[in-house]
Amino acid sequence: MGRRKKLSLNPMDWRLPYKLAGVLTIPLLVAIALGGLRVTSQLDEANRFETLSEQVAVIPALFGFSNYVVSSSTARSLGLSTDDVTEEVTESIRNVRALAVAGDFDPRISENLTLLLEQGQALYSTLQGGSLPPEELRRRTVDFLVRCEATFRMLLDLTEDTEVLTDGTNMLTAWNAQRTMLDQMNALAVFATNPEAARLQARNALNTEESTLGLLRDTSLDTGQVEQMLANVEQKRALIDNFTPSVAAGEDLRNAMLNAYTPYQETNRAAVERITTTLDRLTSDARSDATRDSILVGAMLAAALAIALLVARALSILIRKLREGVLGAAHRELPAAIAAVKEGADVTTVELAPIDVHTEEEFGELARAVDSMNSEALRLAGEQAHLRQQVSTMLETLARRNKNLVDQQLSLIDSLEHEEKDPVRLQNLFALDHLAARMRRTGDSLLVLSGTRPRTRTAPTPFGDVLRGAVSQVENYQRVRIGNAPYGYLTGSAVTDVVHLVAELVDNALRASPSDCAVKFEFSQAVGGGLLLEIADCGIGAPPDVLDEINARLAAGDDAQIHAPRRMGLFVVGRLAARNGISVRLRPTFDTDTNAGITASVYFPAVLLTEVRFTNPEPLTERPRRLRSPDEAAHRHSHGPAQRRNQPAQDPHPSGRIGVVTSHRSGDPW
Known part of the structure; x- marks a missing residue:
C-alpha cells in the first residue's frame, strides 16, 4: 500500500x-x-x-415596613400609642431580609437594604422608648423616607424596560404624594399651640399632595384611586379650614388622615403587581x-x-x-x-468516447474542451502515422532499389571472383565483396526502420552457418573468434533477422576494440532449453548510465524511438530482437584487469532452435561465406548461379576506433 x-x-x-x-x-x-x-x-x-x-418582590415588603415605621413616627408625634404594630414591624423586617437574600442583589443594593432596615428598626425602637424630641423625630423620619426612596429607585433602575420604568416612576410619584401626609400629621400636633401656623403648614402639604397626585392622572395607575385620593385631599382641606380645637374635630381630622393611607397602599400594590406582571x-x-x-x-x-x-x-x-x-x-x-x-x-474509424459531463456550465465547457484536445491529439496522431507511413514507404522503396543494385553488384563480383586468377586482384575483389555485403546490410537496416519484414526462409539453417554468414558481413572478420559453436539448426523464419542482428553486434564489437584484439563468441545453455550467445570485445567499455540507457532501448523493441540516425544500429538490434522473441543486453566484461570491454548477451529461446548440442571448437581458417538472402537467391535463380572461390583473403582495413557503436558512420556512439 x-x-x-x-x-x-x-x-x-x-x-x-x-x-x-x-x-x-x-x-x-x-x-x-x-x-x-x-x-x-x-x-x-x-x-x-x-x-x-x-x-x-422586595418592594411591597419595603412599602409595608416603611409604612409601619412612618405611621408609628406620626402616631408618636400625635401622642398616640405605637405598641399595636410591633409584631407587624418585626415581621416586615424578617420578610425584607429573606427577600434580600433570595433576590441575590448587587452588593451595593444589599448594603443599602441592610442600612435601611437598621435605620428603620432603630427609629422604631427609639419611638418605643419615647425619648426623641419632635424636631429630631421629624428629621430622622425624613431621612428614613429619603433612604426608602433611594432604595426604590435603585431597585427600579435594574431594568431598562420602558413600561417597567414608567410604572416605577408613577409608583414613586404616589410615594412622594404619600410622604406629604407626614407634614399634614405633624401640622395636627401644632394646632394646640399655634392654630394659624398649623393650618398654614397643613394647607401647604395638602397643596403639594394635590399637585403630585395630578401627575398620576391618566397614567397606568389611574384606575379610580386618583380621584378618590383627590377627594380625600378636599375632605382634609375642608376639615383643616373649619378646624376648631375640640376632641370631636381632632378625631374627625385624624380619621380622615388615616383613611387616606388606604388608596395609597392599593396604588402601590397595583404598581408592584404591574411591574411584576x-x-x-x-x-x-x-x-x-x-x-x-x-x-x-x-x-x-x-x-x-x-x-x-x-x-x-x-x-x-x-x-x-x-x-x-x-x-x-x-x-x-x-x-x-x-x-x-x-x-x-483509419483515423476516421477510431472514435473516442466523450467525457460523461453534459452540463452547460464551466465543467461541461471544460469537458468539451478536453474532448476537443483528445480529438485534435488523435488527428495529429493520424497525420503523424500517415507521415510515418509515407517515410516508411519511401525508406522501403529506396532500400529495395539499393538492395537490387547491391545484389546485382554482388552477383557481378562473384562472377569476377570465379574468373580471376591473379591473387592480388582476387584479394581486392574479396574486399569489394565484403564492402558490398555491408552496403546490403545498410539497406536491410533501412527496411527494418521502415517496418518492413524481409522475405524469410522456410527450411531450418545450421546455426554455425548463420553465425559465419553474420561474420561475413563485417569488416575485419579475421579478428572474430567463433569458438565452440554448438551444432543445431535455427528456424528458417528467423535466419535473416538473426544474421542481421549478430552482424550489427559483431560490427559494433570490432569497432569498439583495438585492431590487435579479437572479438570472442561464447556459448552456453540457457534456462528452458534456450541458447545464450555472448559477444565480448576488449574496448574501454561504457559508463553505467549509458549502458542502462542502451539496455532500456534494446528492451523497448518496437516501441523504441529513433532520436537520430546515429542511433540507427541500436534501434535495428532492438526491433530485430523484439519481433523474434530474442533478448539482447549489454554488460561490462571485466574478464581481466586490463579488459574493461562490453559483452553483448543474446538469448535465443528454444522455440527458434532445433537439435542443439555442443561440439569441439572449430577455428575459423577460411574466409566466411555469405548466406544468400531469399531476395538474392530469387535474383540468382533468374540470372544464373555464380560460384565464389573459397580462398582466404586478408582485410587490409582494420579499424582502430575504440567505442561502442553500431552505425556505419565513424564516431557515432550508441
Whole structure:
C-alpha cells in the first residue's frame, strides 16, 4: 500500500473532499456560533428578567415596613400609642431580609437594604422608648423616607424596560404624594399651640399632595384611586379650614388622615403587581424568543447545510466524472486509439468516447474542451502515422532499389571472383565483396526502420552457418573468434533477422576494440532449453548510465524511438530482437584487469532452435561465406548461379576506433 500523503497547509494543494469540507464547515461553524450567541443572549435576558421579577418582590415588603415605621413616627408625634404594630414591624423586617437574600442583589443594593432596615428598626425602637424630641423625630423620619426612596429607585433602575420604568416612576410619584401626609400629621400636633401656623403648614402639604397626585392622572395607575385620593385631599382641606380645637374635630381630622393611607397602599400594590406582571411577561417573551430563534436558527442551518451538501455533492459528482473521464482518456482510451492509428487503422474509424459531463456550465465547457484536445491529439496522431507511413514507404522503396543494385553488384563480383586468377586482384575483389555485403546490410537496416519484414526462409539453417554468414558481413572478420559453436539448426523464419542482428553486434564489437584484439563468441545453455550467445570485445567499455540507457532501448523493441540516425544500429538490434522473441543486453566484461570491454548477451529461446548440442571448437581458417538472402537467391535463380572461390583473403582495413557503436558512420556512439 502506498503511503498516505500528508495534508498540506496550503489549501491549493488540498484534495476536493477537503476543500468542500472547508467551504462548508467554516461558514457552518460561524453560523452556529452566531446563532448560539443570539439564543444564549436571549436566555440570559430571560434569566435576568426572572431575577428582576424576584428582586422587585422586595418592594411591597419595603412599602409595608416603611409604612409601619412612618405611621408609628406620626402616631408618636400625635401622642398616640405605637405598641399595636410591633409584631407587624418585626415581621416586615424578617420578610425584607429573606427577600434580600433570595433576590441575590448587587452588593451595593444589599448594603443599602441592610442600612435601611437598621435605620428603620432603630427609629422604631427609639419611638418605643419615647425619648426623641419632635424636631429630631421629624428629621430622622425624613431621612428614613429619603433612604426608602433611594432604595426604590435603585431597585427600579435594574431594568431598562420602558413600561417597567414608567410604572416605577408613577409608583414613586404616589410615594412622594404619600410622604406629604407626614407634614399634614405633624401640622395636627401644632394646632394646640399655634392654630394659624398649623393650618398654614397643613394647607401647604395638602397643596403639594394635590399637585403630585395630578401627575398620576391618566397614567397606568389611574384606575379610580386618583380621584378618590383627590377627594380625600378636599375632605382634609375642608376639615383643616373649619378646624376648631375640640376632641370631636381632632378625631374627625385624624380619621380622615388615616383613611387616606388606604388608596395609597392599593396604588402601590397595583404598581408592584404591574411591574411584576411586566417582568414575568418579558421573561416569558424572552424564553419564547429564545425557543423560536433556536428552532429557526436550527431549521435555517439544516436547510443551508442540506443545500450546501446538495451543491457539494453535485460539484463532487461533476468533478469526479470529469477527473475519471480525463484520466481514462489520458491513460487508456487516447493511448489505445493512438496505438490503433499507428498500427494502420483509419483515423476516421477510431472514435473516442466523450467525457460523461453534459452540463452547460464551466465543467461541461471544460469537458468539451478536453474532448476537443483528445480529438485534435488523435488527428495529429493520424497525420503523424500517415507521415510515418509515407517515410516508411519511401525508406522501403529506396532500400529495395539499393538492395537490387547491391545484389546485382554482388552477383557481378562473384562472377569476377570465379574468373580471376591473379591473387592480388582476387584479394581486392574479396574486399569489394565484403564492402558490398555491408552496403546490403545498410539497406536491410533501412527496411527494418521502415517496418518492413524481409522475405524469410522456410527450411531450418545450421546455426554455425548463420553465425559465419553474420561474420561475413563485417569488416575485419579475421579478428572474430567463433569458438565452440554448438551444432543445431535455427528456424528458417528467423535466419535473416538473426544474421542481421549478430552482424550489427559483431560490427559494433570490432569497432569498439583495438585492431590487435579479437572479438570472442561464447556459448552456453540457457534456462528452458534456450541458447545464450555472448559477444565480448576488449574496448574501454561504457559508463553505467549509458549502458542502462542502451539496455532500456534494446528492451523497448518496437516501441523504441529513433532520436537520430546515429542511433540507427541500436534501434535495428532492438526491433530485430523484439519481433523474434530474442533478448539482447549489454554488460561490462571485466574478464581481466586490463579488459574493461562490453559483452553483448543474446538469448535465443528454444522455440527458434532445433537439435542443439555442443561440439569441439572449430577455428575459423577460411574466409566466411555469405548466406544468400531469399531476395538474392530469387535474383540468382533468374540470372544464373555464380560460384565464389573459397580462398582466404586478408582485410587490409582494420579499424582502430575504440567505442561502442553500431552505425556505419565513424564516431557515432550508441
